[in-house]
Amino acid sequence: MDRILYTAMSGAKQSMDQQAVVSHNLSNVSTAGFRAQLHAMRAVPVQGEAAHATRTSVVASTPGTDYSQGPITRTGRDLDVAPEGNGWLSVQADDGTEAYTRRGDLQVDGDGVVTINGRPVIGANGPIIVPLGSSVSVGADGTLSAIGAGEDPDALVDVGRLKLVTPEEGLVRGDDGLFRAPPNAQGDAAPLPADEEARVASGSLEGSNVSAVEAMVSMLDVARRYEMQMKVVSTADENAQRANGLLSVQG
DSSP states (O other): OOTHHHHHHHHHHHHHHHHHHHHHHHHTTTSTTOOOEEOOEEEEEOOOSSSSOOOEEEEEOOOEEOOOOOOEEEOOOTTBEEEOTTOEEEEEOTTSOEEEEOOOBOEEOTTSBEEETTEEBEETTEEOBOOTTOEEEEOTTSEEEEEOTTOOGGGOEEEEEBOEEOOSSOOEEOTTSOEEOOOOTTSOOOOOOOOTTOOEEETEEEOOOOOHHHHHHHHHHHHHHHHHHHHHHHHHHHHHHHHHHHHSOOO
16 A cells, blocks of 8 residues: 555544534534634654654644633623633533533523523532522622512522632543543542632623634635545555556556
8 A cells, every 4th residue: 555545544534533623613603601622633653663664644633622711791691600710610410420611601490400501500519409480690709699579689598609610720521511620540530629719700601712713714724634635545546556557467
């Protein structure tokens, strides 16, 4: 096999993976609190018994997450919050573990449980539950206050406080789109401690940090790179056929 095929085929495979990342980012350009995924490639010599590297493949280099802050939009909705600085909201993932998100559009379900995108929001003592039919507001420190319909302002009571965390190192993105603390030596991701100094902006939402223009340009660039690599594969095949024709013995 022509050694150029190693580079072209591995490059095409990584281009397909990068296209999937760009498409995922573009589809979440309007998702509150979304963090863009990153994908880069680098050339790596194929290891073997030869004295010199004769083939080079392409592998993912720095897949990760862009943690830059997205734009803050004032909504005026009482249950919308935007974590300030490097703060994150704590939620309960589908598997029951604690995970973190920057999405702050809080909702109250039919059981009075405060949720984000259908996942219970975690407070100091587990999921936060508010009285049904009450009006709920969120303070700058994440405290939720509720007042029943038709009641006096003096009846306002605290019903829980959002668990806000400030990770000291980068978080790990899960397949469910939520983030978790890096695993320890045993492979377990322990919950982060609450940060009492973390604050949120009430009545606001942080938007996605994905630039739609940059994502579209990147999508076109990756598509053209894939076409170029497939052209190399096609050219290598044509050269092989011509070489076989020259070497064949005519009867």
